[in-house]
Amino acid sequence: MIARKKVAIIGGGVSGLAAAKAFRERGHDVHGIERSHDFGGVWELSRSYPGVQTQSPKDLYHYTDHPMPDDYPEWPKGPQVHAYLHSYADKHKLKDCYRLNTNVAAMERRADGQPGWTLTLEADGETVQEDFDFVSICTGQFSEKNIITHPGQEMFTLGGGEVMHSSEYTDPSLVKDKRVVVLGGSKSATDIAVNAAANGAASVTMVYREPVWRVPYYVGGINFKRLLYMRAQEQQFNSWDRSVAKRLVAALFKPLVWANFRGLETLLKLQLGLKKWDMVPDVPIEKDVSCSIPIVTPGLFEAFKDGSVTPVRGSFERYEGNDIVLTNGQKVSCDLSILAVGWTLGVPYLPEEYRAKLIDPDGQYRVYRLAVNPDLPDMGFVGFNSSFCSVLSSEMIANWLVRFVDGQLANQPTDQEMRDNIEMMLNWKRKERPAAQVYGGLCSAPFHFRHFDELLDDIGVRQRKRSNPLAEQFSYPHAPSYGRYLASAPQYQAG
Numbered sequence: 001m002i003a004r005k006k007v008a009i010i011g012g013g014v015s016g017l018a019a020a021k022a023f024r025e026r027g028h029d030v031h032g033i034e035r036s037h038d039f040g041g042v043w044e045l046s047r048s049y050p051g052v053q054t055q056s057p058k059d060l061y062h063y064t065d066h067p068m069p070d071d072y073p074e075w076p077k078g079p080q081v082h083a084y085l086h087s088y089a090d091k092h093k094l095k096d097c098y099r100l101n102t103n104v105a106a107m108e109r110r111a112d113g114q115p116g117w118t119l120t121l122e123a124d125g126e127t128v129q130e131d132f133d134f135v136s137i138c139t140g141q142f143s144e145k146n147i148i149t150h151p152g153q154e155m156f157t158l159g160g161g162e163v164m165h166s167s168e169y170t171d172p173s174l175v176k177d178k179r180v181v182v183l184g185g186s187k188s189a190t191d192i193a194v195n196a197a198a199n200g201a202a203s204v205t206m207v208y209r210e211p212v213w214r215v216p217y218y219v220g221g222i223n224f225k226r227l228l229y230m231r232a233q234e235q236q237f238n239s240w241d242r243s244v245a246k247r248l249v250a251a252l253f254k255p256l257v258w259a260n261f262r263g264l265e266t267l268l269k270l271q272l273g274l275k276k277w278d279m280v281p282d283v284p285i286e287k288d289v290s291c292s293i294p295i296v297t298p299g300l301f302e303a304f305k306d307g308s309v310t311p312v313r314g315s316f317e318r319y320e321g322n323d324i325v326l327t328n329g330q331k332v333s334c335d336l337s338i339l340a341v342g343w344t345l346g347v348p349y350l351p352e353e354y355r356a357k358l359i360d361p362d363g364q365y366r367v368y369r370l371a372v373n374p375d376l377p378d379m380g381f382v383g384f385n386s387s388f389c390s391v392l393s394s395e396m397i398a399n400w401l402v403r404f405v406d407g408q409l410a411n412q413p414t415d416q417e418m419r420d421n422i423e424m425m426l427n428w429k430r431k432e433r434p435a436a437q438v439y440g441g442l443c444s445a446p447f448h449f450r451h452f453d454e455l456l457d458d459i460g461v462r463q464r465k466r467s468n469p470l471a472e473q474f475s476y477p478h479a480p481s482y483g484r485y486l487a488s489a490p491q492y493q494a495g
């Protein structure tokens, strides 16, 4: 018999909800813990910047059994995603297992010697400790702000200037009549720059370090989901652990693959006018593709053209009076400085001795299938990885994780097998595909199919591909089909 476990799910965003459902479905005693007053994680309304929308089309951003409403646009807005996540939690009655406004402050091995962890929970000004048999960490990549400061910042703010992290830009009236300088070139930086320009900022300057490849929602008039999310495209990248036969095939097709990517680069350069803006990246696109590739904010290049957003290559060196001095020596006048410099990945409540087992000195995470570390038993991650289809990715990992915990995977790995696999993956990232080292090496793009194949093989499903081989090869991951694949695995109940 499989023991029923008391499971903590930390986080009530996309991944926490997926994990809560997966563990409950198998009969476990699930306790969700969310520090915010509401569900949704990055989509929770008070955390979202104005105008935010998904990068993934809606077909690629939903749970297997719960499509987004028909009347949602192709790229839903933040409040729509938030409402969608609530509807999923309602559908599966997940809300009643959650404690909101509850922060996990610390995590220690259980003092009673039993397997599991003791969590220190803070709520309503009180601190309590509670034991769990298993902890699923679903706190995502965007929970701890990356806080940076530059020399002269204190005088700048004393003189009336404002500095904020991108996540604090939640109200467009903040920029009215102000000279805004945005630091960063990621999606959040370009979203905020375009939004500030459209909402009455006196001027907007976007200071970015170096050009990166950006993908528009429509490439050459075609929705990018039809071009970039297929197995046929994925197989052109150098994935891990390729057999000799696969390497030979790759060598044979190298000229074709080269031509394909040069064609894509040319299309992007022409469509976006990258040369004109001195924004052609140095790195070939096939080497650069990872979770850090942004989707082009609608209106970005138009804003460059009409002068409402001025892109400047460089970084901040210091604040000087009301100016920001850039690394290229240029001075930019500024009232509001918005730092779109991302988030710090981590598990701050995990003691250092355990973090050392999880994270290598170069910041790479040691996790098997992006979910577990053999040297940290009774805990796992759901959605700690970035992806271009995060909802499906989290649901797949959640289903894998519960079976792993219950010893019900068809390919239940030994600790040594996990360690060997982790080493192989780290070696591949460090030597063969440096782009895969972004976000602590926790990025499944562009290898979604490969990652899902591995999870489904481990789970022991009877079907893991569509019956039509052409559709399988040339179409994006179809969430409802993945629901059917998961349902084709042997079923069981704990307790």
Ligand SMILES: Cc1cc2nc3c(=O)[nH]c(=O)nc-3n(C[C@H](O)[C@H](O)[C@H](O)COP(=O)(O)OP(=O)(O)OC[C@H]3O[C@@H](n4cnc5c(N)ncnc54)[C@H](O)[C@@H]3O)c2cc1C
Residues within 6 Å of the ligand: 010, 011, 012, 013, 014, 015, 016, 033, 034, 035, 036, 039, 040, 041, 042, 043, 052, 053, 054, 055, 056, 057, 061, 102, 103, 104, 105, 138, 139, 140, 141, 142, 143, 349, 382, 383, 384, 387, 388, 389, 390, 391, 394
């Ligand atoms: C603006 C934006 C747009 C995005 N668009 C896309 C997209 O189009 N496609 C895509 O695939 N991905 C996208 N992403 C990535 C996005 O992070 C994922 O899609 C997904 O929402 C992550 O969900 P999550 O539950 O893993 O993490 P989060 O949404 O970050 O949720 C984590 C939760 O954990 C809680 N938490 C953290 N620490 C603690 C603690 N100590 N105690 C208790 N609770 C805690 C947080 O409050 C939060 O609610 C986007 C991200 C952003 C920021």
